[in-house]
Amino acid sequence: MIDVKLLQKNFDETAAALMRKKVDASVINELKIANETLKTAKLAYETLQAKQNELSRLFGQYKKEGKSTDELKIEVDANKATLNDLLDTQRSAEEALDAIIMRVPNIPDADVPDGEDENDNIELRKVLTPPTFTFTPKEHWELAEQNGWIDFERGVKLAKSRFSVVGGMGARLERALINFMLDFNRERGFEEYSVPMLVNRRALEGTGQLPKFEEDLFKVEEEELYLIPTAEVPLTNLFQDEIINGADLPIKMTGYTSCFRKEAGSGGRDVRGMIRQHQFHKVELVSITRADQSDAVFEEMVACASDLLAALGLPHRLVTLCTGDLGFGAARTVDLEVWLPGQNTYREISSVSNTRDFQARRAKIRYKEEGKNILAHTLNGSSLAVGRTMIAIMENFQQEDGTIVIPAVLQKYL
């Protein structure tokens, strides 16, 4: 969540920054007004409450001294009704502000390029050269079925469309990739965690998936629990409502989880194959840092994901997202796009974001430095999406006969 105080103090500048991220000017105005309304309501309530507290103290004193409390009681009772009204006013002002601010996205960093959509993203660099083929490379679904790695029909039988079953060597490769990625990340200083894949509402509000993106989440109705769309949610919220010793930062974490997304609104996109599934595996990186550390840690995380792809021999490129393509909570994002010869294009395989204090303010993640409590910075990134890595391996290392050469670094994990 953005800093309302900043908006109040520095309205024009903050509003302009939000408008770069396609926030409507009217929403920003409503936000300002809602905040002012709340301040006024609070002041009115607290002033009267202070008086009421004083009268109550007197009441006790009078009783002790044996004085009559009749007059006091009349005044106190009268105040009480007003007080209740004022409290109601304050609460609805709070709710009104909350309803708006929880749906306002993060302010993009000043150096994030302006743009409408992914076409305006800016390529930073390419890593490794795409392979050349003496034959027409096949797409992954064809290779996956031919090798018996993925069974799309039976995934649908068990659940519904956009679910699949991985079997045989495919299943072993999947497990090998997960282990390889976790070990790789651990060597880079990211501590491994195994976390719940169902979380409560509070956690999802903390990282920004709720309340705005409820329709993207699978929910266990009777339990008020949601299946996580990414390990970013449990890993970041590990420190929800905590005050961390500044000397203990940065905290760098990695974890493997399944991820679940309804993919509402992705319509007919990527229906074929396993680019876009309701359930997929991902190894995630999450960092909690001091405000002055987040830029450096961001680069570490991007490097970690890129080097991981390079270690697997997968050509890819790094792209800075423009304002229009930036996610809800991100101040800046670098996407890693892996080369897919079958599709003859680069496709997203990782996304590394610095949310600065946006999530920390929602989740109350703070650190203590020189006796003061300061909102932490939180960062997250995939390293990597396992299914898409498998796709990339299939397409890049396919042979003319349809067999696939598995990267050497994975041999010891198989």
Added chain:
RNA sequence: GGACAGCUGGCCGAGUGGUCGAUGGCGCACGCCUGGAACGCGUGUGUAGGGCAACCUACCUAGAGUUCGAAUCUCUAGCUGUCCGCCA
């Protein structure tokens, strides 16, 4: 799933209706002591919002209630513990 017990500041723990934001201890910070340290002694030490100074408001798991007044009483929920049941 059933029964009972409990949930207080970083931690332990006192507090059963009126200056209690909360005694005390541990921990931590600073100072004294010391060649240096331990010990000892002294001082300080929750979070958030508003004025941004004094001060005010809120918070003793959460929500609702009783009351002039609630950490203290009542109800509901959550969590933890113990026993029983169930499953492995």
